Amino acid sequence: MQNHEYRIGKLHLSKESSVHAPIQQKKVAFFVGMGNNYGPIKQDETLVFDKVVTNIGGAFDDKTGIFTAPHNGTYEFTIVVSAQGRQKAAAMLMKGRQMIFTVWAESIPFWATATNRAILNLQQDDQIRVVLMSQASFLYGYMYSTFSGYMLFEDSSGDICRIKLQVISLEFDQ
Amino acid sequence: MQNHEYRIGKLHLSKESSVHAPIQQKKVAFFVGMGNNYGPIKQDETLVFDKVVTNIGGAFDDKTGIFTAPHNGTYEFTIVVSAQGRQKAAAMLMKGRQMIFTVWAESIPFWATATNRAILNLQQDDQIRVVLMSQASFLYGYMYSTFSGYMLFEDSSGDICRIKLQVISLEFDQ
Amino acid sequence: MQNHEYRIGKLHLSKESSVHAPIQQKKVAFFVGMGNNYGPIKQDETLVFDKVVTNIGGAFDDKTGIFTAPHNGTYEFTIVVSAQGRQKAAAMLMKGRQMIFTVWAESIPFWATATNRAILNLQQDDQIRVVLMSQASFLYGYMYSTFSGYMLFEDSSGDICRIKLQVISLEFDQ
Numbered sequence: 001m002q003n004h005e006y007r008i009g010k011l012h013l014s015k016e017s018s019v020h021a022p023i024q025q026k027k028v029a030f031f032v033g034m035g036n037n038y039g040p041i042k043q044d045e046t047l048v049f050d051k052v053v054t055n056i057g058g059a060f061d062d063k064t065g066i067f068t069a070p071h072n073g074t075y076e077f078t079i080v081v082s083a084q085g086r087q088k089a090a091a092m093l094m095k096g097r098q099m100i101f102t103v104w105a106e107s108i109p110f111w112a113t114a115t116n117r118a119i120l121n122l123q124q125d126d127q128i129r130v131v132l133m134s135q136a137s138f139l140y141g142y143m144y145s146t147f148s149g150y151m152l153f154e155d156s157s158g159d160i161c162r163i164k165l166q167v168i169s170l171e172f173d174q
Numbered sequence: 175m176q177n178h179e180y181r182i183g184k185l186h187l188s189k190e191s192s193v194h195a196p197i198q199q200k201k202v203a204f205f206v207g208m209g210n211n212y213g214p215i216k217q218d219e220t221l222v223f224d225k226v227v228t229n230i231g232g233a234f235d236d237k238t239g240i241f242t243a244p245h246n247g248t249y250e251f252t253i254v255v256s257a258q259g260r261q262k263a264a265a266m267l268m269k270g271r272q273m274i275f276t277v278w279a280e281s282i283p284f285w286a287t288a289t290n291r292a293i294l295n296l297q298q299d300d301q302i303r304v305v306l307m308s309q310a311s312f313l314y315g316y317m318y319s320t321f322s323g324y325m326l327f328e329d330s331s332g333d334i335c336r337i338k339l340q341v342i343s344l345e346f347d348q
Numbered sequence: 349m350q351n352h353e354y355r356i357g358k359l360h361l362s363k364e365s366s367v368h369a370p371i372q373q374k375k376v377a378f379f380v381g382m383g384n385n386y387g388p389i390k391q392d393e394t395l396v397f398d399k400v401v402t403n404i405g406g407a408f409d410d411k412t413g414i415f416t417a418p419h420n421g422t423y424e425f426t427i428v429v430s431a432q433g434r435q436k437a438a439a440m441l442m443k444g445r446q447m448i449f450t451v452w453a454e455s456i457p458f459w460a461t462a463t464n465r466a467i468l469n470l471q472q473d474d475q476i477r478v479v480l481m482s483q484a485s486f487l488y489g490y491m492y493s494t495f496s497g498y499m500l501f502e503d504s505s506g507d508i509c510r511i512k513l514q515v516i517s518l519e520f521d522q
Binding site for chain 2 (some may be wrong): 023027029030031033053054056072078080082109110111112113115143144146148149150
C-alpha cells in the first residue's frame with residue numbers, strides 16, 4: 001500500500017451529498033424579577049432582583065443586578081414595574097450612565113403596572129441595569145415586577161457555523 | 175474505464191470555493207388575542223383566545239389555549255391584559271402548574287392595561303398557558319388583550335445546518 | 349507534472365475536518381421614541397418619532413414613521429404609550445390599512461402607561477406604523493412612549509449559510 005499525496009488545483013462542488021453541521025449560535029437571555037416587595041428607598045439605586053429564573057450565557061450578574069454585554073451585537077431589554085395601594089414605582093433602563101427609557105407606575109387609587117422596552121446595539125462589556133428612582137420606589141413583588149432581555153444577533157456575520165468534514169472514501173469513474 | 179475506490183487519510187480544506195447551504199432554523203412564534211370582551215368568570219380558567227393572528231410552527235393550540243414547547247430551548251412569552259369601566263382583569267402565566275408571573279389591570283376609574291413577559295428555558299412538551307383569575311376576570315377585547323411568544327433558540331447547538339455537497343470533478347497537479 | 353481530471357461518482361463525508369463558515373443572517377431591528385411630548389391632534393395620524401436610537405438594516409423610515417418589511421418573514425412589534433396629568437394617549441398598530449392592536453393609556457388622575465405587542469408574518473414591502481388616535485392624543489415624551497420591533501426569522505430556509513471550501517491537498521492510502 002502506497003501513500004500518495006496529490007496537489008489539487010480545483011474541486012468543483014454541487015449540492016448533492018449530505019452533511020450535517022452544527023451552528024454555534026451564541027445564546028444570551030435572562031429573566032429576573034422581584035419575589036418580594038421592595039422599597040421605598042432614599043436614593044436612586046441599581047435594582048438587585050431577588051429571583052433569577054433564567055440566565056442563559058451568564059451575562060446577568062445576580063449579585064449586582066448588572067447585565068454586561070458578552071459580545072458586540074443587538075440586544076432587547078424589557079422592564080415591568082408594578083405598584084399597589086397608592087404607592088408609586090418608577091425605574092430607568094441605564095446603559096452605563098445614560099438613561100435609555102423610564103417606566104412609571106402610579107397606583108392611584110389601587111393598582112398600576114408600566115412596561116417599556118428597548119432594542120440597543122451594544123459593544124462588548126457595555127453595562128445595562130435598572131435604576132429604581134427614589135421619588136417612586138415602592139416596587140410590588142410576586143413577579144409583578146420583572147426585568148428581562150436577550151441578544152437578537154451578533155454584529156459580525158463572522159465564523160459562527162463551524163463544519164466538520166472528513167472524506168471517508170472517494171469513488172472515481174475514469 | 176476503471177472504477178477505483180480510494181481510502182483517504184486526510185482532506186485539507188481552506189475557504190475558497192463557494193457553496194450555499196440552507197439553514198434549517200426551527201421557527202416557533204404565535205400571536206393571539208381577544209377580539210371580544212370576556213368574563214367575568216367564577217373559577218380560574220385557562221384563557222382560550224378567540225383571535226389567532228400568527229401561529230408559525232403550530233405549537234399553540236387554539237382550541238385549548240395551551241402552548242406546547244416543540245423543542246428543548248429558550249422561549250419568550252408576553253401577556254397584555256386590559257380592563258375598562260371600573261372592571262379588573264388579571265392573569266397568570268403558567269408553566270404546567272407553576273405560576274411564572276402575574277399581570278393585573280384595574281380600571282379605576284376608567285381604563286387600565288398591564289403587560290408582563292417572561293423568558294424561560296423549556297423542555298420539549300412543557301406546557302405554557304394563561305390563566306384568567308376569577309377575582310379580576312373582566313377582560314377587554316378588540317385586541318387590547320393579547321398573548322404572544324416565540325422560541326429564541328434551541329438548546330442544542332446540534333445539527334441545524336444541513337449541507338449538501340457533491341464533488342463533480344477534481345483536477346490534480348501531480 | 350501531469351494535470352489529470354477525474355470524474356467522481358461519489359464522495360462520502362463524515363464530520364472530522366473542520367471548516368468555519370459565516371452565516372449571513374439578515375438583521376432587522378429598530379427602536380424609536382418620543383423625546384418630547386406630542387399632541388393633542390385633531391385627526392388620526394401616523395406617528396413620527398423624534399428620537400431614533402436603533403435602526404439596524406434601515407427598514408424604519410424616520411421621516412415618515414413607517415417600517416417597511418425588507419424580507420418575507422416573521423416580525424415582532426411593541427408599542428408603549430404614556431400619558432400624564434389627566435391626559436389620554438392611545439395608538440393603533442397598523443399593517444397597511446388593517447388595525448392589528450390598540451393601546452390606550454388614561455392618566456386619571458395622574459399617570460398611565462399601556463404596552464402591547466404583536467408577532468406578524470409579513471410579506472416583503474408590507475408597511476407597519478403607529479397611528480395616534482385623535483380622541484386620546486396627548487403622548488408623554490422623555491422616552492416614556494416608544495415603538496420598537498425586529499425580524500424573528502425569514503420565511504425561506506434558503507441559502508443563508510454560505511460556505512467557502514477549497515481542497516488544498518489530499519492524502520490517499522491505497
